[in-house]
Amino acid sequence: MTHPDTEHHDGTSDATPGGVEAARRPGELGFAIVLALASAALLYNAYGIAGFEALSSPGAIPMATTLAMLIAAVAIVVKTARLPKITGETLSRDIFPTAAIVFAVLLLGYGLLLQPFGFLPTSALFLIVAIKYLSKRSWLYTATVSIGSLVVIWLIFRIVFTVLMPAGIMPEAEFIQFFRNMFQGAK
Amino acid sequence: MDAFMAFLTVFSHPELLLLVGVGTFAGVYVGAIPGLSVTMAVSILISFTFSWDVLPAISLMIGIYMGGVYGGSRTAILLNIPGAPSAIATALDGFPMAKRGEAGTAIGVTTVMSFIGGFIGIGVLALAAPFVSDFALTFQPRDYMLLAILGVLLVGSLSSGSLLKGIFAGALGIAIGAVGRDPLTFTSRFTFDLSIMESGISFIAVMIGMFGVSEALLQLQHVNKASIRQKISRIVPSLKTVRKHLPLSMQTSTIGVIIGALPGTGGDIAALMAYDHAKRVTKNPERPFGDGAIEGLVAPETANNAAVGGAFIPMMTLGIPGDAVTAIMIGALYIHGLNPGPMLMVDQPDMFWFIVGALITANFFMLLFGLTGIRLFTKIVEMPRSVLIPLIMLLSIVGAYAVNNSITDVYWMLGFGFFGYFMRHYGYPLGPVILGVILSRLLDDNWRRAIISEREDLGRFFYGIVTSPLSLTLFIAVLLIFVSQTPIWSWGKAKLFGRKQGQS
Numbered sequence: 127m128t129h130p131d132t133e134h135h136d137g138t139s140d141a142t143p144g145g146v147e148a149a150r151r152p153g154e155l156g157f158a159i160v161l162a163l164a165s166a167a168l169l170y171n172a173y174g175i176a177g178f179e180a181l182s183s184p185g186a187i188p189m190a191t192t193l194a195m196l197i198a199a200v201a202i203v204v205k206t207a208r209l210p211k212i213t214g215e216t217l218s219r220d221i222f223p224t225a226a227i228v229f230a231v232l233l234l235g236y237g238l239l240l241q242p243f244g245f246l247p248t249s250a251l252f253l254i255v256a257i258k259y260l261s262k263r264s265w266l267y268t269a270t271v272s273i274g275s276l277v278v279i280w281l282i283f284r285i286v287f288t289v290l291m292p293a294g295i296m297p298e299a300e301f302i303q304f305f306r307n308m309f310q311g312a313k
Numbered sequence: 314m315d316a317f318m319a320f321l322t323v324f325s326h327p328e329l330l331l332l333v334g335v336g337t338f339a340g341v342y343v344g345a346i347p348g349l350s351v352t353m354a355v356s357i358l359i360s361f362t363f364s365w366d367v368l369p370a371i372s373l374m375i376g377i378y379m380g381g382v383y384g385g386s387r388t389a390i391l392l393n394i395p396g397a398p399s400a401i402a403t404a405l406d407g408f409p410m411a412k413r414g415e416a417g418t419a420i421g422v423t424t425v426m427s428f429i430g431g432f433i434g435i436g437v438l439a440l441a442a443p444f445v446s447d448f449a450l451t452f453q454p455r456d457y458m459l460l461a462i463l464g465v466l467l468v469g470s471l472s473s474g475s476l477l478k479g480i481f482a483g484a485l486g487i488a489i490g491a492v493g494r495d496p497l498t499f500t501s502r503f504t505f506d507l508s509i510m511e512s513g514i515s516f517i518a519v520m521i522g523m524f525g526v527s528e529a530l531l532q533l534q535h536v537n538k539a540s541i542r543q544k545i546s547r548i549v550p551s552l553k554t555v556r557k558h559l560p561l562s563m564q565t566s567t568i569g570v571i572i573g574a575l576p577g578t579g580g581d582i583a584a585l586m587a588y589d590h591a592k593r594v595t596k597n598p599e600r601p602f603g604d605g606a607i608e609g610l611v612a613p614e615t616a617n618n619a620a621v622g623g624a625f626i627p628m629m630t631l632g633i634p635g636d637a638v639t640a641i642m643i644g645a646l647y648i649h650g651l652n653p654g655p656m657l658m659v660d661q662p663d664m665f666w667f668i669v670g671a672l673i674t675a676n677f678f679m680l681l682f683g684l685t686g687i688r689l690f691t692k693i694v695e696m697p698r699s700v701l702i703p704l705i706m707l708l709s710i711v712g713a714y715a716v717n718n719s720i721t722d723v724y725w726m727l728g729f730g731f732f733g734y735f736m737r738h739y740g741y742p743l744g745p746v747i748l749g750v751i752l753s754r755l756l757d758d759n760w761r762r763a764i765i766s767e768r769e770d771l772g773r774f775f776y777g778i779v780t781s782p783l784s785l786t787l788f789i790a791v792l793l794i795f796v797s798q799t800p801i802w803s804w805g806k807a808k809l810f811g812r813k814q815g816q817s
């Protein structure tokens with residue numbers, strides 16, 4: 127099959143999953159081993175559901191699938207271990223670039239702050255930090271773009287899709303009610 | 314007559330027509346903007362539209378699906394960056410054409426060919442699905458089980474990646490789908506005695522994580538990629554060009570419909586296979602493939618849009634998704650209390666004809682938006698990734714939270730996003746995971762039904778498979794996938810077809 131060169135061996139599609147076929151990327155073997163160990167643990171857990179009680183037991187399919195996972199994962203470990211290491215890639219540059227780590231931390235932070243702080247302040251903080259970090263433009267640009275897009279997103283989702291996000295410290299409902307009253311008052 | 318009225322639903326309700334239009338418009342841009350994919354958009358959208366009625370929600374999703382499959386071609390041609398996976402093959406010849414100053418022709422041909430392909434796909438869907446669903450009523454539980462296994466395996470075997478990794482991904486998906494209380498006996502499975510695990514893992518969280526956050530994290534490596542501006546000339550292609558490539562487009566549309574209709578495999582795989590087919594059958598292209606051959610645009614673009622109609626066939630008739638997007642739509646129908654499968658076609662044929670109508674409408678909108686709005690397009694596509702990536706992440710979080718108003722889902726989503734990031738780096742396909750999650754329940758239920766009806770006897774179970782032509786065919790197909798990965802296959806192929814085939 128035609129195999130177009132993907133920019134960074136990172137799969138954008140199932141037709142061309144990432145990775146490198148004939149070589150081992152940094153960290154690939156470690157990942158395969160983790161998957162194999164996790165599969166073994168899940169198989170043990172699946173055995174605990176109903177054991178070998180009956181073919182139709184609730185544990186039958188979980189045992190079959192985790193067994194398939196384990197077999198596939200072990201085969202992948204063996205195959206990967208035999209491959210030569212890829213040249214020109216390092217773990218810190220290609221798999222864990224600083225940007226990816228920064229964003230992983232930012233995302234986790236967002237998850238932690240969302241409930242107590244509420245959607246608007248947390249999102250504003252997230253967007254400002256993230257856009258400033260990536261674009262390296264002035265604070266004015268960052269703030270305008272962040273707040274502007276946040277307002278658009280909030281309007282679309284709150285009003286068109288009626289999605290309720292945690293309000294937190296921001297008196298969102300009062301805010302909407304204020305405008306509602308204002309428009310009704312004008313009528 | 315009822316069917317015809319249902320088919321016309323979209324046209325007689327301005328708000329539905331508008332939603333399909335808005336969806337298609339958004340789809341063209343979502344597909345075109347690198348880093349935003351249709352699968353991502355549809356999975357995020359489910360969580361936003363679940364409070365809507367089912368028809369508007371489906372209208373919007375169908376528009377996005379149809380527009381998105383097409384939209385990826387634009388950036389593939391103009392920037393050499395496929396905006397969506399289904400446009401990977403389009404870049405191979407589209408970009409050389411653009412470099413030569415023929416971007417307008419390339420976009421025009423692509424649009425018209427996508428339209429033709431889309432129609433063929435929808436036509437086959439409308440004609441074939443009622444028969445398939447009649448036939449599906451005779452399916453035994455074991456046939457459903459085999460189909461589900463086939464669907465999970467096909468992606469791994471038809472793509473250029475490793476089947477082993479495909480199997481792992483599919484099995485993982487099935488296991489994720491099994492987490493929580495077993496619906497039949499209420500036994501806990503994979504809950505590790507944690508109460509948050511009891512209700513299972515929200516498949517929307519898995520999907521948004523894998524297709525939204527992991528993609529956004531990968532895009533971080535391409536933040537500073539500069540885009541190249543292209544001049545765009547005449548867009549509407551001449552009738553002569555279209556007529557000349559009609560025979561090829563029929564062949565590649567057929568490939569598209571078939572690949573689309575196979576469980577699990579969608580437009581991205583169809584496009585690459587059609588491109589390979591075009592390379593084989595085109596004897597004297599005006600320009601060599603890879604250097605701006607029009608055939609290299611016709612093939613993938615007809616195939617990927619034909620695959621859209623194709624993918625709905627197993628989804629509507631069997632409840633088995635034809636690709637990742639239809640997998641998500643099955644999830645959406647579940648949320649709206651509908652149960653896709655042969656009974657849906659019997660009980661609510663209107664739903665089917667409504668979807669066909671919406672697809673046709675979306676196809677027309679796609680043609681309209683495809684041949685217009687180029688100037689606006691170049692502006693939107695040049696949206697800097699430094700803004701786009703944080704926004705995708707934000708939308709992913711909002712989407713994951715919105716379904717159940719639960720922060721736990723956000724953590725699952727992030728977890729699967731990080732996990733998907735590594736999977737993509739190391740060549741594990743993500744489609745089978747989603748398929749596995751969606752098909753897990755179907756596989757489990759049907760296996761248990763099948764084995765109970767055979768009185769828990771594996772011998773009788775296999776006897777049943779061997780004596781039913783359908784089960785046997787499916788079983789052989791599953792076996793063939795495994796055999797095709799072993800050396801026996803290439804040895805046998807070389808023996809059968811002689812040296813020439815063996816080499817290719």
